Amino acid sequence: MKISHIILLILVFCSSNAQTIINGTVKNARNKPLTGANIFIKGTYTGATSDTSGFFSISTPIKDTCILVIAFIGYKTIEQEISLDQEIITISYNLTESTSELDQVIISAGTFEAGDKKRSVLLSSLDIVTTANAEGDIYGALNMLPGAQTEGETGKIIVRGGESHEMKTFMDGMLISTPYTSRMPDIPARGRFSPFLFNGILFSTGGYSAEYGQALSSVLELNTEALAEESLTSISLLNVGAGLGYTHRFNNSSFTLEADYNNLAPFFAMARHNLDWEKVPESFSGQIRYRKKTGHEGMIKSFLSYSNSNSRLNYPNYSNGTKDKIGLNDENLFQTTTYNTKLGEKWIMKTGLAFNFSRENFDINNDKIRDKLHSYHAKMSFNHYADKNLTLKFGVESFNHQNQKSYYSGELSEDYSQSYNDYLFAGYAESDIRVHKSFAIRIGMRSEYSTYIKLTNFAPRISLAYQISKTGQFSFAFGNFFQNADNDFLLYTDSLNFEHATHYILNYQYSSNNRLFRIEAYHKQYNNLITYNSQEQTGYQLINNNGSGNADGLDIFWRDKETFTMADYWISYSYIDSKRKYRDFPVSATPYFVSKHNLSVVYKYWVPKISTQLSASFKFRSGRPYYNPNNDSFMSDRTKSFNDISLSFSHLNSLFGNFTIVYFSCNNVFGFDNTFGYHFESEPDDTGTYQAHPIQPYARRTFIIGIFISIK
Amino acid sequence: MKTILSFFLTASVTLSAYSQTGYETAMREGLDSLNSIRSLEDFQNVANHFERIANAETSEWLPGYYAAYCYVVLSFKEQEAGRKEKLLLKSENLVNQILQIKPDESEIFALQGMLYQSFINLDPQNNAPVYSAKANQAFDRSIDLNSDNPRPYYLKGMNLMYTPEAYGGGMKTACPLIEKANELFGRFVKENDLMPDWGKDYNTQLLEKCGEEQAKAR
Numbered sequence: 001m002k003i004s005h006i007i008l009l010i011l012v013f014c015s016s017n018a019q020t021i022i023n024g025t026v027k028n029a030r031n032k033p034l035t036g037a038n039i040f041i042k043g044t045y046t047g048a049t050s051d052t053s054g055f056f057s058i059s060t061p062i063k064d065t066c067i068l069v070i071a072f073i074g075y076k077t078i079e080q081e082i083s084l085d086q087e088i089i090t091i092s093y094n095l096t097e098s099t100s101e102l103d104q105v106i107i108s109a110g111t112f113e114a115g116d117k118k119r120s121v122l123l124s125s126l127d128i129v130t131t132a133n134a135e136g137d138i139y140g141a142l143n144m145l146p147g148a149q150t151e152g153e154t155g156k157i158i159v160r161g162g163e164s165h166e167m168k169t170f171m172d173g174m175l176i177s178t179p180y181t182s183r184m185p186d187i188p189a190r191g192r193f194s195p196f197l198f199n200g201i202l203f204s205t206g207g208y209s210a211e212y213g214q215a216l217s218s219v220l221e222l223n224t225e226a227l228a229e230e231s232l233t234s235i236s237l238l239n240v241g242a243g244l245g246y247t248h249r250f251n252n253s254s255f256t257l258e259a260d261y262n263n264l265a266p267f268f269a270m271a272r273h274n275l276d277w278e279k280v281p282e283s284f285s286g287q288i289r290y291r292k293k294t295g296h297e298g299m300i301k302s303f304l305s306y307s308n309s310n311s312r313l314n315y316p317n318y319s320n321g322t323k324d325k326i327g328l329n330d331e332n333l334f335q336t337t338t339y340n341t342k343l344g345e346k347w348i349m350k351t352g353l354a355f356n357f358s359r360e361n362f363d364i365n366n367d368k369i370r371d372k373l374h375s376y377h378a379k380m381s382f383n384h385y386a387d388k389n390l391t392l393k394f395g396v397e398s399f400n401h402q403n404q405k406s407y408y409s410g411e412l413s414e415d416y417s418q419s420y421n422d423y424l425f426a427g428y429a430e431s432d433i434r435v436h437k438s439f440a441i442r443i444g445m446r447s448e449y450s451t452y453i454k455l456t457n458f459a460p461r462i463s464l465a466y467q468i469s470k471t472g473q474f475s476f477a478f479g480n481f482f483q484n485a486d487n488d489f490l491l492y493t494d495s496l497n498f499e500h501a502t503h504y505i506l507n508y509q510y511s512s513n514n515r516l517f518r519i520e521a522y523h524k525q526y527n528n529l530i531t532y533n534s535q536e537q538t539g540y541q542l543i544n545n546n547g548s549g550n551a552d553g554l555d556i557f558w559r560d561k562e563t564f565t566m567a568d569y570w571i572s573y574s575y576i577d578s579k580r581k582y583r584d585f586p587v588s589a590t591p592y593f594v595s596k597h598n599l600s601v602v603y604k605y606w607v608p609k610i611s612t613q614l615s616a617s618f619k620f621r622s623g624r625p626y627y628n629p630n631n632d633s634f635m636s637d638r639t640k641s642f643n644d645i646s647l648s649f650s651h652l653n654s655l656f657g658n659f660t661i662v663y664f665s666c667n668n669v670f671g672f673d674n675t676f677g678y679h680f681e682s683e684p685d686d687t688g689t690y691q692a693h694p695i696q697p698y699a700r701r702t703f704i705i706g707i708f709i710s711i712k
Numbered sequence: 713m714k715t716i717l718s719f720f721l722t723a724s725v726t727l728s729a730y731s732q733t734g735y736e737t738a739m740r741e742g743l744d745s746l747n748s749i750r751s752l753e754d755f756q757n758v759a760n761h762f763e764r765i766a767n768a769e770t771s772e773w774l775p776g777y778y779a780a781y782c783y784v785v786l787s788f789k790e791q792e793a794g795r796k797e798k799l800l801l802k803s804e805n806l807v808n809q810i811l812q813i814k815p816d817e818s819e820i821f822a823l824q825g826m827l828y829q830s831f832i833n834l835d836p837q838n839n840a841p842v843y844s845a846k847a848n849q850a851f852d853r854s855i856d857l858n859s860d861n862p863r864p865y866y867l868k869g870m871n872l873m874y875t876p877e878a879y880g881g882g883m884k885t886a887c888p889l890i891e892k893a894n895e896l897f898g899r900f901v902k903e904n905d906l907m908p909d910w911g912k913d914y915n916t917q918l919l920e921k922c923g924e925e926q927a928k929a930r
């Protein structure tokens with residue numbers, strides 16, 4: 001054997017024999033030992049598991065330095081370079097819980113969060129589809145949550161006594177200016193977009209983040225899915241229309257094309273209704289979705305939708321006893337593109353550009369009303385995760401609204417036209433500070449400038465959350481909220497102020513594994529609401545910001561998925577006391593859209609044997625105020641209470657590997673006779689009384705039947 | 713000079729052979745402890761062991777597979793829902809990782825099916841509709857890839873056996889699958905000794921239950 005061989009052998013022998021021993025303990029932040037943590041030298045098999053006292057011991061032949069990894073589920077992984085310069089090294093580690101975990105204090109006043117997480121969600125996208133009464137409509141499902149009620153005759157959501165335009169809907173953070181479909185008088189609208197598009201829904205009934213403005217009452221944030229999971233063809237057939245879609249999944253991107261045709265003729269042929277259609281609603285719509293992963297954790301999401309609908313209705317005219325011929329043709333284009341990316345380890349940048357175009361053409365006998373809206377929204381925001389206890393968010397955004405409304409009188413052959421063009425610039429900053437594991441505070445500020453009314457607002461917001469135990473938490477929120485007056489008023493004047501609301505919210509929430517209870521009390525103060533003297537055919541007279549109002553209430557929510565096997569139910573009750581002196585109200589009064597007591601019960605039962613979800617819901621609303629010209633006391637009349645029991649049935653099946661849903665729903669199964677309010681004739685009859693005509697649902701019962709198939 | 717060179721050549725050959733056998737030795741060691749497990753802590757121990765190997769051997773799917781398997785088993789025994797979910801999410805993470813390494817492995821899809829079944833238990837009302845469909849898809853894919861694999865049949869059968877008859881489970885639907893699994897377990901030959909080979913004993917127990925049920929029926 002050559003000397004060189006011997007030297008080499010000695011070298012190998014020595015190094016493999018001279019072991020370094022690393023001893024240590026792993027504990028949590030409170031110095032309690034952690035059992036089962038994995039401690040190992042990066043890139044090797046060498047390692048150990050901590051025992052019941054958190055102790056571990058590793059021996060390694062490696063000299064000089066190595067990277068030691070300490071990992072345990074639910075805790076942040078530590079990677080540390082250590083030098084192995086002694087025979088025995090003793091180290092101890094304290095692991096901190098990872099911040100993204102569910103059991104930490106989260107700011108929750110006013111917010112209902114829903115997502116695709118497997119547990120602990122309040123309402124998931126699938127819930128919306130399987131909630132009886134919702135008829136697959138997002139806004140229909142929100143209606144079953146506390147603090148929200150639907151204005152039955154318009155189908156729009158009223159949050160805590162705020163008008164429907166006080167709620168804004170966002171898709172991936174970008175404004176949807178026209179979230180509801182166009183509608184004929186007394187016929188409810190629906191949400192423009194299907195709940196299947198979204199995997200996360202955040203519904204806030206007050207006290208929301210400074211990221212959102214131009215909403216006095218509520219914010220609904222819809223988050224779309226990232227990449228489609230796989231390529232597939234989808235087919236839907238319903239008694240209200242049919243749709244066809246194709247999704248292609250590439251490695252780092254996905255592309256979806258969808259076309260829908262809706263025609264309510266089969267629906268109206270089946271349902272008993274009180275409408276005199278000349279042409280039942282018919283619509284075409286198309287959608288393109290594109291998703292692309294870019295670089296390191298970046299994502300581009302692009303969404304484009306277009307729809308065009310037509311209908312003609314003979315609608316009673318309460319001033320002359322005849323019927324008006326109303327025709328509606330509307331066109332809507334919505335586009336949003338967002339790009340989010342990580343900038344280094346601690347920064348996230350989110351940018352987006354959205355465009356919404358809407359055209360509604362109403363023909364009423366020989367008159368024509370044309371309403372055109374263009375809106376843009378551009379946004380850029382930055383999130384900074386300084387450490388687990390401090391995050392910072394700030395951003396800028398701009399909105400442009402151009403609205404033109406023209407009126408052509410057939411009788412006079414005359415044209416009137418109004419328009420306005422507003423640029424609104426906004427900036428916001430907000431910080432979440434976790435003062436303690438059980439106490440968090442959020443402070444935010446938002447400011448906006450509107451070029452049309454030439455005014456600036458400042459809106460401070462603050463929220464606190466205090467966790468009293470693993471299951472219980474108190475939250476408080478306060479905030480100022482501003483909003484430009486509705487388009488209808490801005491068209492006539494630019495000498496208006498922002499409408500303003502102040503929210504105070506106190507919330508207690510109990511959540512255990514599969515049960516959730518929350519109770520929330522609030523006080524909302526309205527200022528600078530729009531007032532006017534009268535509404536003439538040519539527009540509003542003397543528009544001002546002299547109105548004010550308030551809403552005080554209590555919302556209670558209980559959801560339980562645990563007590564009954566395979567069953568899930570929730571009960572929601574809202575009490576509200578709200579008054580306003582606004583619009584042309586002569587005195588302060590409860591507005592016509594507010595019901596004092598609101599109760600909703602939803603019960604869902606999953607039957608695995610037939611893979612079917614059965615859902616039943618009950619809805620009670622106490623009587624709504626209405627204006628009665630025969631009564632001298634303004635808005636002192638109440639309709640009778642509203643009752644509804646609805647059923648739905650969703651059967652899930654896998655036909656030849658194709659995922660299929662058969663869906664059936666029936667609203668108002670027992671045919672309760674409900675009234676939303678009254679239209680009064682414009683002239684009194686011989687006895688001096690104004691005759692009343694009830695505003696009722698257009699059909700006593702409504703049915704939806706459909707089948708959805710996904711083919712891979 | 714020549715000899716030194718030849719030494720280095722042999723040395724490097726031995727070293728790489730050593731590292732290959734090192735992998736196999738470590739895997740065998742892990743499988744031995746998996747087969748002789750006595751307590752819950754042992755499962756965490758074994759999971760950690762396999763995860764260390766998975767971290768070092770990024771082109772092998774088996775270490776991640778066994779770690780993911782351990783986490784599903786750990787989740788069965790975990791009572792606290794939050795912790796249970798974390799264990800399942802960890803397992804899901806590992807399964808996704810090994811699917812990148814080997815996207816057409818029947819055993820991985822069988823494990824994925826078991827994982828999805830476990831997600832159902834977390835919140836049956838909410839998760840059952842989606843996850844039972846997902847679990848069935850995973851089992852179908854597992855059978856497609858290797859129709860001789862007994863595990864998808866065994867897991868499907870076991871799940872049905874513990875599902876009440878009123879909900880579409882029960883002996884009648886479960887036993888044909890258990891029998892099929894038994895037949896496949898009988899002639900199952902591993903490609904090599906590191907490949908998965910679990911479930912046979914418990915399947916035999918389930919089969920006995922099926923036998924008792926049939927005897928009663930007569």
